[in-house]
Amino acid sequence: MLFKQQALLRQKLFLLGSLAIGSLLYLVARVGSLDRLQPICPIESRLGPPHLPEQIPLRTLQYKRGLLHEIRKGNATKEQIRLHNLVQQLPRAIIIGVRKGGTRALLEMLNLHPAVVKASQEIHFFDNEQNYARGIDWYREKMPFSFLHQITIEKSPAYFITEEVPERIFKMNSSIKLLIIVREPTTRAVSDYTQVLEGKERKNKTYHKFEKLAIDGNTCDVNTKYKAVRTSIYTKHLERWLKYFPVEHFHIVDGDRLITDPLPELQLVERFLNLPSRISRYNLYFNATRGFYCLRFNNVFNKCLAGSKGRIHPEVDPSVVAKLRKFFHPFNQKFYQITGRTFNWP
Numbered sequence: 001m002l003f004k005q006q007a008l009l010r011q012k013l014f015l016l017g018s019l020a021i022g023s024l025l026y027l028v029a030r031v032g033s034l035d036r037l038q039p040i041c042p043i044e045s046r047l048g049p050p051h052l053p054e055q056i057p058l059r060t061l062q063y064k065r066g067l068l069h070e071i072r073k074g075n076a077t078k079e080q081i082r083l084h085n086l087v088q089q090l091p092r093a094i095i096i097g098v099r100k101g102g103t104r105a106l107l108e109m110l111n112l113h114p115a116v117v118k119a120s121q122e123i124h125f126f127d128n129e130q131n132y133a134r135g136i137d138w139y140r141e142k143m144p145f146s147f148l149h150q151i152t153i154e155k156s157p158a159y160f161i162t163e164e165v166p167e168r169i170f171k172m173n174s175s176i177k178l179l180i181i182v183r184e185p186t187t188r189a190v191s192d193y194t195q196v197l198e199g200k201e202r203k204n205k206t207y208h209k210f211e212k213l214a215i216d217g218n219t220c221d222v223n224t225k226y227k228a229v230r231t232s233i234y235t236k237h238l239e240r241w242l243k244y245f246p247v248e249h250f251h252i253v254d255g256d257r258l259i260t261d262p263l264p265e266l267q268l269v270e271r272f273l274n275l276p277s278r279i280s281r282y283n284l285y286f287n288a289t290r291g292f293y294c295l296r297f298n299n300v301f302n303k304c305l306a307g308s309k310g311r312i313h314p315e316v317d318p319s320v321v322a323k324l325r326k327f328f329h330p331f332n333q334k335f336y337q338i339t340g341r342t343f344n345w346p
């Protein structure tokens with residue numbers, strides 16, 4: 001009798017066990033299939049799936065970030081550099097432009113990522129004849145120290161519009177990743193003008209009004225000889241780059257969105273650079289006094305960009321703004337077509 005009851009109990013336990021294992025297997029398979037679902041969005045799908053964090057020992061990097069900071073301040077010894085296998089690496093990604101697109105903000109924000117190390121200064125290696133003649137070792141020596149698995153990024157917005165640069169960068173590294181941050185072209189042109197105007201005023205010099213520079217006084221057409229206008233014809237410059245690099249090597253950043261909502265833009269860049277997503281809402285906070293997002297590295301260290309970023313633009317005659325927008329329109333359409341990224345520019 002007792003033997004019979006024990007057998008029945010064993011049978012029940014076996015049945016329950018099989019049921020539990022079966023449910024577990026079903027759940028694992030279901031979660032796996034959910035994981036494989038990708039968001040449907042043209043640029044997101046072009047970027048491919050995000051990379052697995054295991055590739056970079058991020059915790060180690062975060063921990064050692066303090067050391068990199070000391071090195072930057074000039075406080076680290078040669079022995080420390082050797083001991084930690086720190087090296088000066090050529091950039092694996094470059095922010096090539098566009099001037100006044102938000103290049104500094106983009107570089108500083110990417111530098112929040114533990115696997116990214118920025119070259120603080122604009123190096124102007126590829127666009128400046130004197131610098132270029134100094135050779136690639138000179139360029140490398142301008143780079144910050146980093147751990148081997150970190151990515152060095154530099155930004156020199158003049159690269160985007162300088163004739164010789166695409167070929168020179170291609171010769172250095174034909175598989176380099178190129179970042180271009182753009183803003184609505186007329187706003188960018190006014191921002192460009194504002195920067196030059198401020199420089200003139202600082203030297204007590206007078207300067208023309210934007211309207212006079214942007215519109216040809218004789219023909220009343222847009223003055224395409226004015227540099228601030230030419231720089232905003234993004235497609236013309238990009239086409240020169242495309243003679244050397246395939247379009248997949250470029251990632252277009254929305255500079256207007258980087259101002260109002262930087263995180264999604266940064267997440268797209270992380271994916272383009274094959275980095276695990278590490279920049280979070282915690283790292284970016286809106287500073288009402290500055291009127292911009294500022295950066296938070298940790299509990300003690302945060303910073304906003306310098307006051308020269310985010311100037312007040314002068315008022316521009318609305319008819320001139322309208323003329324410029326109409327002028328840029330066909331170029332913008334072509335730019336959307338080539339890059340696969342569409343903006344709501346007027």
Ligand code: A3P
Pocket residue numbers: 098099100101102103104105157191192258259292293294305308309310311312
């Ligand atoms: P404005 O001065 O016209 O506002 P660049 O670094 O390429 O010179 O670009 C400067 C622009 O970056 C500024 O243009 C500003 O609008 C923009 N920007 C984007 N994010 C910013 C931020 N968090 N803080 C300050 N400026 C920012």
